[in-house]
Amino acid sequence: MSAPIIKCDHVSKRYPNGFLALENVTVDLYPGEIHALLGENGAGKSTLMNILYGVHEPTGGGLLLNGREVRHTRPGDAIANGIGMVHQHFKLVMPFTVAENLALVAKGAARARLRRHADVRTFMAEFGIELDPGAVLGDLPLALQQRVEILKALVNESRILLLDEPSTILAPSEVGALYDTLRRIRDRGTAVAVVTHNVDEVLANADRYTVLRRGRTVGTGHIAGADADALVELIVGRSVATGSRIGPYRTGGEPRLVLAGVSIRPGRGSPGLSNVDLELRAGEVVGVAGVEGNGQTELFELLAGQRLPDQGRITLPKAVALVPQDRHHEGLSLDLPVSQNLLYSEIMRRRYRRAGLLDHAAIGNRAEAMIEAADIRTRSHATPARALSGGNQQKIVLARAMAEDAPVIAVYQPTRGLDVAAAEAVLARLAEAADRGTTVVMISSNIEELIRVSDRIVVLNGGRVTGEVSGAGMVIEKIGPLMTRAVAPGKEGVAHG
């Protein structure tokens, strides 16, 4: 192997709020390799990417491009040095067409080369991607938007391609297609760096890896000969029994929530629901598996009582406790203190009042107890929820939902964006709730997690229930095909090479 094309040389980054995100991190990227950057949430992977791309400037160390020191103070510098980046949250202009999005980033010769739609098609074909250059980005499914994001990073003849968590938004089959594309890019001599926390994905697709933990490099090496368990240990710092079952298999009691022949008309970018029958019983965890955008949102809204079925019947219990997907906008009111977030629903139920006014002392006391019980790490109950880490924010949402003592609790992507320990805690609490007789319905695209905690799993695909598995029958080999086999009419497939 030749010399590294770019080197992060003893890079440190301290944010203005004092948080030390990276400490003395050194990573080499070579031409023609797929280099996986592994780590938990908050390990510093995204920060490292952003430093390479000029979004942030390092507070220590520097970058060496072909052995020469360079400074990236803004993305323009990085682009000029041949770096392209695929952001976790796409940097795409949604009302623009594919061609316009590409034209926006194209410089000099590349701009001339992409003038006409036919040219754009030719360019995309080089990477085995077929798309309508006139299609408006906002109308495309996520997987295709990601392709555009990748193409965008390649427009200016990039020699280095950075991808930040590209696989989290994709279904298993789509991940394969993504790496097919990335291998084509690698084979043209480009250095490809992929941020992920999925060990299996790395073992199957990458050439080399670097593991970050709490802002430091803890290991680097070639994939050939690497061991999954060892990698997991490097990432989390201790061996955890991934994949082990949480709690016993339960059998449900009396029915608490029934959907009979429920349909919802298709909407923007979603197939809606068609003819869904579902019966949720006391004291069981029901998993709802599926690729994002197959009717999960509609199902959650039905459970939340936010919308009514267009057809069919739904029987809801008096109360359903909710843990929504979007913590920052629906689960919490970020500017309110932790205490008021925890007790919001109770306060609205006319508790904690004195002479008509809020009893701040009682609210504080109760909140302290809940913070203690749920192990929420916060300076005080009066701290705004915004100041807490993602895991602790999710604990607030969960603690509030649990405290409602509702017969049914509906959770939607409860562990997304959490680190391993925080995710484990969430799953454990859900299992406990079911043990106490609560009905838990958990909508998630993380199949392993569903298998570990659910008593049975129904699979949503194209707005239909395509199957149900339970007990020992809950294995990825069965669920995967149910999620991806039949594609609903009108839903575009992912372009393959």
Place this chain on the structure above:
Amino acid sequence: MKTNTFLATLAAGALALASAAAAQDAPPRVAGLFTQTVTQGSWDVAGYAGFKAMAEAQGFNASYLEHVTYESAPAALRQLASDGVAMIIAHSSGYSAAIKEVAPSFPDTQFVLYSYEGSTDGLKNYSAWSVDWDEYGFVLGVLAASASKSGHIAVIGGEPIPSAERTMEFIKKGAAYVDPAVTVETAYVGSFSDVARAKEIATGLIARGADFLIPSADTADAGIQQAADEEGALTIGSYSDQSAAYPNAVMTSTVMNFAKSYGEIGAEFTAKTLGDKIVTENLASSGWTLSQPFQHVDAAVEAKVFAVIDELKAGKIDLYK
């Protein structure tokens, strides 16, 4: 020198303690109140000139407030009065309500209004120099109708306030007095300061055949006069001689005799004879006049207009029949 001034002040202080009628050596403070600004437009600028001349002549310590809206007038009046201002002259009829509200609380302050007042409501410290706007309007109607060749004249007002509407009525009377067949169109700008709208309205009226425009919109008059200047119609200057500004269009100007009115106010204040009188300013009292000679028209027109003025002065014309 300094010591002398100091001693003089001391002496004055002692005198003030001794006798209530002291305060002779410190010039009395007087203040003027203006709705718009004394550096722009016609009404306030000309009025301020009269006010200033009066203050200089009488040796008053003068100051003024501009941009005093009618809503802020009570506050301004109270502030001035309690600040020790001896006489406050308000240069618009719109201040009448504010004066009537504030004056009772400040019996030692003299309030004066210039423009129009119907009654002092029994206040002992409120006088007004009240212009006979009916007569003023009548004369404008006479001169416009006399000068117009097309028999089509137009009046453009600022906002449709009662006094403006009344003036328009008398303009119509004046025009009809000359020639009952004359068409008098009236329009309002909807603002006393929007020059652009005034100009647009004036341009439209000229295009519709009016060849004489009577501006009655305060600061916005400039737009009316410009339109006349550019489109070849005649107009008049308001409140002071404006023929230099619009040489193509200004036939004559109404000239308010602010010097006389303010001079009287100043003199009467000094003589402590102001009290609660209403002085009517009209042609007969030389409260205002028209600048001469007339431009752009035959001498016959000028003669005709002044003939009517003489009749008015002599009381030979009954405006209210």
Place this chain on the structure above:
Amino acid sequence: MAEPMADQMGAALGLIRRALSVPLSMRVTLAAFAGSLVIGLMLIGLLGVPLGAAARVAAAGAFGDMRAISDTLVFMTPRLLVALGALVAIRGGMFNLGGEGQLQMGAIGAMLPFLAFGDIGVALLPLAILSGAICGGIWATIPALLKLWRGADEVIVTLLMNFIAIFFLKYLVQGPMQPVGSNFNMSAQLPSAGTLPLLIEGTRLHLGVVLALVVAFGVWVMLQHTAFGLALRASGASPGFVRLQGQSAGRMIVSSMAISGMIGGLAGAFEVLGVQYRLIDGFSAGLGFEGLAVAFLAGLEPMGAVVVSLYFGAINSATLSLQSQLSIPSALAEILSGLPIILLAVISGVLLAKGRPVWTSTR
């Protein structure tokens, strides 16, 4: 029996203490004021007026004696009320730029009981205040309903409705409300039973000043110490959150705008009942926008709004003195009102860019 009493007293004292605690953002605001005053003095210096004299006259004009203080407070009152109205709406997630219009409608409303029933004695004043609040409230509820019904952005709707209200008032005093024989565009004068009583003879200090401070305290209690206020703040900052909690964001929008408009209406009503004693054309002249600016300068805090509107009141009475005694142009008042807003906006922008936002809960 005594204990709960003491308990209540303690709670009340605690409330007052918390109400008076100066929020951190006030330091930035005070810096903005100081900067503006320095620039204002520099301008005065450029005009060739000795600075010492100017500063003395200005200070005496704003706080020199009882009359000056009461003028400052009277100028403060409408700005404070508009600011309180604006901040309730903005806290509830509605960017209400319609303070000016709501104030106009409140002023109209305050006249209605007298025009309808005549001089009916002591009942007239409370009726007039109520009517003013209701008219302002209705006017502000319209944009809320339009937002829910048509999704019409409230910024534009409230902006346009300001002008409609201004012209509507102009229409009323030019026609329907103008008594025969009036020589200016205004309504008949209210009987003394229908006006806000003066608190100190020889000043303009009227009861509305005290009521406005009570409203400020009430708004603070509502926002910080009631479940409704909690829901209002939550729904403004996180509409998705309250929706998921089963609350109707729409209802919050309507009720926050209704309250906001009622307070804005009070601003107009108090101007009519405590200062003008009648409806006069053009009486407001931009009070609505100044009030909105006060709300922002105060970081959307009711008690902050009291302090900031006091500055605006002082600027108005001080510049009046500067004008009447030193002939300093009245334009200075607008400059001194505009500058702190600009300075504060810039300072907080820079702090935001540095990751230390002064305001966290705006929009």
Place this chain on the structure above:
Amino acid sequence: MDFDAVTIALFLAAGVRLCLPVALAALGEAVSERAGVFTIGLEGLMLFGAVASAVGLAMTGSPLMALVIGTGGGAAAAFVLALGTVLARANQIVMGIGFNLLAIGATSLIRQLVLTNAPPTGSLRTVTMMKLPWLADLPVVGRAFFSQSPVFYLAVVIAVLLWAMLRYSRLGLVLRAVGENAAATDAAGLPVLPIRMGAAVFTGVMAGLGGATLCIVASGGTFVDNMTAGRGYLAIAIAIFARWKPVRVMLVAFVLGLLEALQFQGQYLGIQIATPLLMAAPFVVALIAWIAIGRAGAAPADLGRPFLRGELR
């Protein structure tokens, strides 16, 4: 009074003249809003343009130079405003409100210190009237649209150029991208803040020209305190419900100009509607149009949001 060709032509011509200052400012607003900058300070920018043009006229005596100086004045004021809203990331609405207040005072002060009360001398014909050859002789439209101030023709040309620029040019693409997704534009290596500064200053150019036109072309060179009297706010409303499309901005402004002209026509025709109600008409119509548009046509997604690189927002 009957509706003959002359009346109609005069009516249309009045609509054009009345809408011109507002239309110019609205074109500017449309551009800055496309780039994500909400210029509430438009009213103040127009005032600065107007006072600068009046000063320019007093200094040079040339109406053309006055327009140029007014335009420059607007641009300079916009640059200062944009230092706050774009570079310092000040809240755009708050900043605009403060700026408008300041502008009323500052322009009045400038007038008192610099301008005399003497009305401007010399002819303004060169900027108030330019009959286009042949076209001006057409019936009705000749008098309505081709016997206008040269600034009007300039405005039409600018509107068409802006339309082509936004639709077809790379500059337009970049400008729209900055307004829709500043972070994405930044990630593409394009300089977000300079682009926004540029757009904001262009708004100042147009608002300055609008103010100068109000002062020099429409008011004969007289600057009056607060002479814009709400025109800036109306221009903002026009830009928004024209959905930021330049040609549509011109049309919407023209329709509102006609409504304003109708007030005067109504007065001549003796229509018995109180003046204040007629004056409210453009705002009522604008409101109804805005309600009718409703949710249709979303605003640029990053409109009004200061740009911060990274995740600090």
